[in-house]
Each structure stands twice: as C-alpha cells, then as structure tokens.
Amino acid sequence: MTDHTCDQPASQNGRLGFSTQAVHAGEEPDPLTGATAPDIVMSTTFVIEPDVSFSAENITDDTPFVYTRWGNPTIAKLERKMAVLEDAEDALVFASGVAAITAVLLDNLDAGDHLVMSDVTYAAASEFANEKLQRLGIEVTRVDASDPANVEAALRPTTKLVYLESPANPLIRLTDIEAVAKLAHAAGAKVAVDTTFASPVGVQAANLGADYVIESLTKYVCGHGDAIGGSVAGSHADVTALRSVAIHNGGVISPFNAWLILRGATTLPLRMRAHEENAFAVARWLEADPRIERVIYPGLESHPQHDLALRQFKNFSGMLTFQTVDDGPTVARRLADDLAIVHYAVSLGHQRSLVCYLGTDDLLSSSFHLTESQAAAYRGYAGDGIFRLSVGLEDAVDIIADLDRALG
Numbered sequence: 001m002t003d004h005t006c007d008q009p010a011s012q013n014g015r016l017g018f019s020t021q022a023v024h025a026g027e028e029p030d031p032l033t034g035a036t037a038p039d040i041v042m043s044t045t046f047v048i049e050p051d052v053s054f055s056a057e058n059i060t061d062d063t064p065f066v067y068t069r070w071g072n073p074t075i076a077k078l079e080r081k082m083a084v085l086e087d088a089e090d091a092l093v094f095a096s097g098v099a100a101i102t103a104v105l106l107d108n109l110d111a112g113d114h115l116v117m118s119d120v121t122y123a124a125a126s127e128f129a130n131e132k133l134q135r136l137g138i139e140v141t142r143v144d145a146s147d148p149a150n151v152e153a154a155l156r157p158t159t160k161l162v163y164l165e166s167p168a169n170p171l172i173r174l175t176d177i178e179a180v181a182k183l184a185h186a187a188g189a190k191v192a193v194d195t196t197f198a199s200p201v202g203v204q205a206a207n208l209g210a211d212y213v214i215e216s217l218t219k220y221v222c223g224h225g226d227a228i229g230g231s232v233a234g235s236h237a238d239v240t241a242l243r244s245v246a247i248h249n250g251g252v253i254s255p256f257n258a259w260l261i262l263r264g265a266t267t268l269p270l271r272m273r274a275h276e277e278n279a280f281a282v283a284r285w286l287e288a289d290p291r292i293e294r295v296i297y298p299g300l301e302s303h304p305q306h307d308l309a310l311r312q313f314k315n316f317s318g319m320l321t322f323q324t325v326d327d328g329p330t331v332a333r334r335l336a337d338d339l340a341i342v343h344y345a346v347s348l349g350h351q352r353s354l355v356c357y358l359g360t361d362d363l364l365s366s367s368f369h370l371t372e373s374q375a376a377a378y379r380g381y382a383g384d385g386i387f388r389l390s391v392g393l394e395d396a397v398d399i400i401a402d403l404d405r406a407l408g
Ligand SMILES: *Cc1c(COP(=O)(O)O)cnc(C)c1O
Pocket: 096, 097, 098, 099, 122, 165, 169, 194, 196, 197, 216, 217, 218, 219, 228, 229, 230
C-alpha cells in the first residue's frame, strides 16, 4: 500500500468528514415517526393546491412534490447525498448512467454546435455521439484527451461542451481534468466528466473545474449489483436546467432503486478502501505472473500516467485491466468455464469480482470509430484485447487463487 488514502480530513473548516457525510447527507430521522432509516415513497402522485403549475419550465425550488417524474422524496434524498459526495451545489438522479449522459449532451448541444469528446468513453456514450448527435446536426470531434493539447487543438468558437471520462472505460487511461477544464473554459465551453470508475471517493471532479460530474450509480455508488441509476452533479443553475430535459426524456429512477443506491452510498468510502486494497494485491500478483503480459492499474508505478493518478486521485479504486501471453479469446473461454469466485460478466464496482474480455478490433469497429493515430494510442493501452477486472470485496487470497487456477 502507498500512503495514499481516500480518507478526507474530518471536520475541516467546520465541515463534516467524508465518511460522516456519506452516512448522513440527505437523510434525517422521519419527523413524524422518528424512523432513522429513510422510507421508500413509491407514490407517483402527491396532493397539491390548485394553483401549482403543470409545466416542467415552471419548476422552482419551491415547487412541492407533484408527480414522481418531476421529483420524489426518496429520489430527492439521493440527489442531496450525491451533491454532497461530489462537493457540488446540486445533483440530479436518473434511471441509468446513460440517461444522465444523454441528458447532459442534449441539454448543452443544438444543431450547429460543436462537441469535443474523448475518443474512448463508455461505449453507449460514444455510439450516441457518433450516430444520434451527428444526425441532429451537432458536430463532433473525438480526441485522445489523455493529452490536453489534443483537446486544445480541437476547440472552436462553436464548441459548447467538452466531454471526458477519467479513468476511461475500458482502458483506465486518465485525463488531466483540471488542465482540460482551464482550456475549455478559456474557449467558452463547459466540461462534463464521467468519473464512474473512480467514484467520488477517488476524485471530486467539480473541484477540478468540471461543470457536470456524471456517475453511473449502478457501479460503485450502489455497490451491490442490484439497482441501475445515474447522477449528474454541478451548479444549481446547470442542474435546474437539466431537470426539465430529464422530465421530458422521462428516464426517471424508481424510488425503490433510489433507496437501494442511497443505502449503498452510505458505505461507499469504506468499500472503496477495501476495493483499492484488494486491487493492489491482485494487480501486484498479476504483474509478477509469467502468464500475464501487462497490467494497467493507476496505483502501480507501471501505469503510464501514474504521476497524474497520484496528483488527481485520492483512491485508485478496484478497476484494473490485464493482457495475457496466451491468445485473449482462448483465455476468456478458460476463465468463463473455470472461475469459481470471480464471475465472468460485464459491469463493475460490485462486492462480487467481475471479469470480461474486450477484444480491440471488436470495440474499435462497433463503438469508437477512431482515426489511425487514435487506434494506435488505444492499442498502446489494450494491445489486441484486455481483460477488465473489477476487483470485489472477497478475500484477496481467494480472488488470486481463483484466477491462478482458471488461467491454467
Ligand atoms: C456503466 C457505465 C455507464 C453507463 O451506466 P448505466 O448505469 O449502465 O446506464 C457510463 N459510464 C461508465 C464509465 C460506465 O462504466
């Protein structure tokens, strides 16, 4: 372990510590019953006065709960907690991470506007920009954002938004969020960053200058693989503008899922410490194993951007990738057949360890549509394909023994 830790100073400047906030933010004992745990309010409809407006455009901070697609007491608790965890003014919760991403893109971009987007992002975000946004008349430039100079070169007077993912799924390649935010703001563009792989324990991108901080709550924040959700944190003005897009898109989270995620979030700091500890053990073991070609983990000195990771991340999370000496698809078959503890499955950030193989040719042709130099940079991190491993909360020795056996 390094001396690097996700512990934030407690009670600094009169503010509560991060773990205390994770437990208590957004939640308080029920004033009527004294119940300490939050209720799940499943009601779609709330009794109102006849003068309440029914238009999404007219929603203000004083609008009462009317209809759950507009707002709901259980969802509001999770929104409060996310705002506090991201150290942002406000937050909005969605039915999924993808619903959060598309709301930010659609709220900021009109025909004729220009988007600068990281060339490697969660596949659905890339596909949405490459296909749907371009059909709507929005110009999209994809850049390898791990070098801020590439972002700077792509900025135009019409650039409205710079969209980043750090660490990027699946490469675990990083972007200097602070440097890119300075460049974008100087050019009059806003910055959105998806920090799902790190969670707010790893990085609070709002403090590095991001205007929108996006999480797939499905991953670390929920942490248990049983609820899909997404969030966007930012200024009160930006989040309020997003709310009307969300109301019209209709991708509202179920209050039950919001409640599960709210509960998961209370143990996020504790879980991230354990994910990081396990990931270090697994990454070091993999790096020393002759069957493994290469390991990418931001906490290892061998990560090409380890210095940036040390500077910008308070926790390196449980996400790593590795390449094998043997042919990737053959090893993938072995892992799917022989792993007993680690599940061969997509998704990440759960208590259960999850692994899957991502072939480079497949991903480049289906999702990313990269230029030659971008594809070369991709291969610099992923070769012909990588195993993406989400190290869970089992005992590290058991995860390692399971991988050791199944790798053959
Ligand atoms: C999973 C994921 C998403 C999408 O989230 P959903 O909740 O599945 O819609 C977005 N970004 C990243 C980095 C992800 O890993």
